[in-house]
Amino acid sequence: MQEKAIPGSFIHKFSDVQSKSIGNGTRIWQFTVILEAARIGNDCNICSHTYVENDVTIGDRVTVKSGVYLWDGMRIEDDVFIGPNVTFTNDKYPRSKVNPGEFQKITLRKGASIGANATVLGGVTIGESAMIGAGSVVTKDIPAGELWVGNPAKFRRKI
Numbered sequence: 001m002q003e004k005a006i007p008g009s010f011i012h013k014f015s016d017v018q019s020k021s022i023g024n025g026t027r028i029w030q031f032t033v034i035l036e037a038a039r040i041g042n043d044c045n046i047c048s049h050t051y052v053e054n055d056v057t058i059g060d061r062v063t064v065k066s067g068v069y070l071w072d073g074m075r076i077e078d079d080v081f082i083g084p085n086v087t088f089t090n091d092k093y094p095r096s097k098v099n100p101g102e103f104q105k106i107t108l109r110k111g112a113s114i115g116a117n118a119t120v121l122g123g124v125t126i127g128e129s130a131m132i133g134a135g136s137v138v139t140k141d142i143p144a145g146e147l148w149v150g151n152p153a154k155f156r157r158k159i
Contacts, residue, residue: 012048019052023060038070041078055103059110073105073122080108083116083134090122109144118153131159 008024011017015032023042028034030048037054040046044062051069052058059078064070067085074088090103104122108114112126115134126132126142133149133156142148147156 047084065116071103071106073103075105075107077108077110077112077128079111081113082108083114083118085117086114087117087119088122089120092122129159 006020006022009022010027012028012030014030015028017028017034018036019034019038019040021039023040023044025043026040026046028046032046032048032050034052035054038052038056040058041060041062043060044058046064047066049066050064053070053072055072056070056074058076059080061078062076062080064082065084068082069088071088071090073090088106090106091100092104106120106122107125109126109128111129114120114126114132115136117134118132118136118138120138124138124141126138127144129145130142131147132138132142132153133147136149136153137151138148138153145159147159148154149156
């Protein structure tokens with residue numbers, strides 16, 4: 001069932017993987033698009049219906065569930081979980097056919113987890129082992145080891 005041969009990884013034949021920087025043991029499922037300059041670590045699971053732009057780095061053992069788009073400027077460290085349909089933004093004032101010149105960065109630190117349908121605005125860092133509840137809207141940096149939920153996301157407790 002594998003269409004492209006990247007040793008040690010599985011790439012579904014109905015995906016479009018242009019990058020050669022795919023780690024050992026990584027699985028990429030159908031209807032996924034990964035652009036040429038993207039870098040993906042070892043033992044990741046990139047589920048169906050996902051999109052990864054060029055200036056994206058994904059660490060080891062990362063799970064990206066279905067319906068997630070990873071835009072230029074994203075840095076995802078090891079052991080991160082991104083739930084289904086999580087939305088990321090990288091342009092504070094988006095306009096059709098107007099490039100901002102530089103896109104906002106988003107950093108997901110080691111072990112962070114983001115629940116389904118959460119929205120994370122550009123320029124945000126989610127700290128190590130932090131957790132974002134499903135459906136939350138993250139508008140500012142989240143400290144390590146904390147649970148944040150709601151719209152806008154608010155601190156609930158230490159994890």
